[in-house]
Amino acid sequence: MNNRQLEFYFKDYTSYVELIEGRDGQGSIIEQESPEFRAFEIVVKEKIKPSKLMANVTETGFNYQDKLTLIEFETFSSKSLFETKGLVGVLKVKDVLVDLEDGESHVFDVKITITSRFDQEKPYFLSYMLSYENPNFSDDFFTESSEESLLAILLLFLFKKQLQEAFRQGMFKTYQRNENNDDRVKGAINVARHIQKNMIFNGKIVYNTKENTVDNTLNHLILHTYDYLKSRFPEVTVRHIDCDNEMRTIIKSLKEATPFYFTNNRNKVLMKSMTPLSHPYFTKYEVLRKTCIKIFRNLGVSAFEGKEDVVNGLLYYIPDLWENFLLHNYRKYFLKEDFVVQTANKINIFKGNDGKNFRKLIRPDFVFYRKDESPFFILDAKFKPKWYDVTANGRSLNSVYDDYLQVINYMVSFDTEAAGVIFPTNNGEILNNEFNISPYNFKSKFYSFEVVVPVGDCTYKAWTNKFKQKIEQSMSKISKVIKREEQKKL
Structure with a gap:
C-alpha cells in the first residue's frame, strides 16, 4: 500500500x-x-x-x-x-x-x-542568488514559462556545477569486465560460455577482458541523468546545458566515448551505481554520483x-548566498576604485596584560581598505527584514540589537569610524541611511543600506531588469558613503 x-x-x-x-x-x-x-x-x-x-x-x-x-x-x-x-x-x-x-x-x-x-509566485529571488554561487552560471537560470518546481531548479543547478567540477579532473575511467565472442582472443577464455555459444566451430572464441575505460557505469549514469532532466524539463535543460559551450562539450565527449550507452537500460545502470566510489584521484565524481542518484529519487523514479x-x-543556507551575491556586485561595481573590498577577514581580539595572545576570533563580512592597506569601513550582510522597520520606520532597535552590537564591535576592533549593514527588502527605498552612535560619539557613523527586491506578477526577465536597477541604486549609495569615509584620517 x-x-x-x-x-x-x-x-x-x-x-x-x-x-x-x-x-x-x-x-x-x-x-x-x-x-x-x-x-x-x-x-x-x-x-x-x-x-x-x-x-x-x-x-x-x-x-x-x-x-x-x-x-x-x-x-x-x-x-x-x-x-x-x-x-x-x-x-x-x-x-x-x-x-x-x-x-x-x-x-x-x-x-x-x-x-x-522575498519571492512571490515564482522563486525569482532565490534563483538569482543561486546564479552567483557559481560564476560560470548565468543569472537567467530560471525559466518562467516552464513548470519546473523549486526542487528541479536546485537539482539541475547542482548537477551542472558538479559535472563541470568533476570533468576538470578528466574523464572518469575504471576497469570494466567484458565478454567477447570473436576470433581476436586477447583475454581469458571462458570455456563454459564458449561451449554454450559456439557448439559448431565457427572460428569464434568466447573470452573475457578487463579494460580501463571511459565506457563505464558512472559515465552511463551521468548521461542517463542528463537525458532524464532534458525529458522532464526540456526548456531549462536546453538553455543551461545544451546552449552552454562547456556543458555541450562535456556531454558530447561522454557520448562519443561510451558506445555501449543505451537509453533503455536506465534502471540497470541505477542499480549498479549504488556503490560509492573510492578512487583516490576522481574525488569529484563521487559527489556527482550522489547527486545523480538523488535527482532520480527526488523526481520520482522508483528503481531502488x-x-x-x-x-x-x-x-x-540563503544568508551565505546573499553574502556571495553582495561580494560579486561589490567587485563588479567598485572594480576601478582606489579602495579594495575584502571578505573573510579574520582577526583575534581581547588581549590582557598577562601576555597572552588575542583570544577571540571575529570575522566581519566585508572590510573596505585604502591603498595603504588601512581599513576604513565595515559592512555586514544581514538577512532580517526587521532592519527595514528599524532604519526606515523608526522602530525599536531591540529586534536587531545583537546585530548592531556585532557591527559596532567590528568597527572598534578594526579601528574604523564607520560601519553598517546591508539587507534585502520588499519595501521601498530608505531615505536616511546615516545614523549617529550616541550623544557622546558624533564622529563615528552607522549606515543602513537596503537592496529592494521587486514584487509583482511579471516575467523573470522583467523582474531581473527591475532588480538590476535596484542593485545599481544601492551600489551608488554605498559608493558615495565609502568615498566620503575613505578621505578620513588621511
Whole structure:
C-alpha cells in the first residue's frame, strides 16, 4: 500500500502558528490532534536534526552545523509555534510512522519546501542568488514559462556545477569486465560460455577482458541523468546545458566515448551505481554520483527497491548566498576604485596584560581598505527584514540589537569610524541611511543600506531588469558613503 503524501510550503525566517497542507499556504489547515500534524512534528523534532541533515542531504557547502536547523518547534499553552530558519530548498522524509492512542497507525511521506520570503509566485529571488554561487552560471537560470518546481531548479543547478567540477579532473575511467565472442582472443577464455555459444566451430572464441575505460557505469549514469532532466524539463535543460559551450562539450565527449550507452537500460545502470566510489584521484565524481542518484529519487523514479535514504533533499543556507551575491556586485561595481573590498577577514581580539595572545576570533563580512592597506569601513550582510522597520520606520532597535552590537564591535576592533549593514527588502527605498552612535560619539557613523527586491506578477526577465536597477541604486549609495569615509584620517 502506498504511503499518504503530505506537502508543506514555507518561507525562510518566518513564524507559523497554523500548519497548512498544500501549496504556498493555500491548502487546508491541519488540526494539532490529527495524525498529519503529528507526522510533521516527528519530522521536525526527530528526523531532521542537524547531524542527520549533514549525513543525508545533498552536499551544498555547509561549513557550520549550527546553520543546519531547518525549523524550530516549541509548544506553549498547548499551542504549537514553529519558525523556519535560513535553509531554503526541498526536503523529503519517507516512511514517517504515527501511532495513535487508539492503536491505529498511519505512515506518511512528508515533503517540506521552503522558499525565500522575498519571492512571490515564482522563486525569482532565490534563483538569482543561486546564479552567483557559481560564476560560470548565468543569472537567467530560471525559466518562467516552464513548470519546473523549486526542487528541479536546485537539482539541475547542482548537477551542472558538479559535472563541470568533476570533468576538470578528466574523464572518469575504471576497469570494466567484458565478454567477447570473436576470433581476436586477447583475454581469458571462458570455456563454459564458449561451449554454450559456439557448439559448431565457427572460428569464434568466447573470452573475457578487463579494460580501463571511459565506457563505464558512472559515465552511463551521468548521461542517463542528463537525458532524464532534458525529458522532464526540456526548456531549462536546453538553455543551461545544451546552449552552454562547456556543458555541450562535456556531454558530447561522454557520448562519443561510451558506445555501449543505451537509453533503455536506465534502471540497470541505477542499480549498479549504488556503490560509492573510492578512487583516490576522481574525488569529484563521487559527489556527482550522489547527486545523480538523488535527482532520480527526488523526481520520482522508483528503481531502488526500498533502498532509499529516509531523509532526502537539497538545501541551501540563503544568508551565505546573499553574502556571495553582495561580494560579486561589490567587485563588479567598485572594480576601478582606489579602495579594495575584502571578505573573510579574520582577526583575534581581547588581549590582557598577562601576555597572552588575542583570544577571540571575529570575522566581519566585508572590510573596505585604502591603498595603504588601512581599513576604513565595515559592512555586514544581514538577512532580517526587521532592519527595514528599524532604519526606515523608526522602530525599536531591540529586534536587531545583537546585530548592531556585532557591527559596532567590528568597527572598534578594526579601528574604523564607520560601519553598517546591508539587507534585502520588499519595501521601498530608505531615505536616511546615516545614523549617529550616541550623544557622546558624533564622529563615528552607522549606515543602513537596503537592496529592494521587486514584487509583482511579471516575467523573470522583467523582474531581473527591475532588480538590476535596484542593485545599481544601492551600489551608488554605498559608493558615495565609502568615498566620503575613505578621505578620513588621511
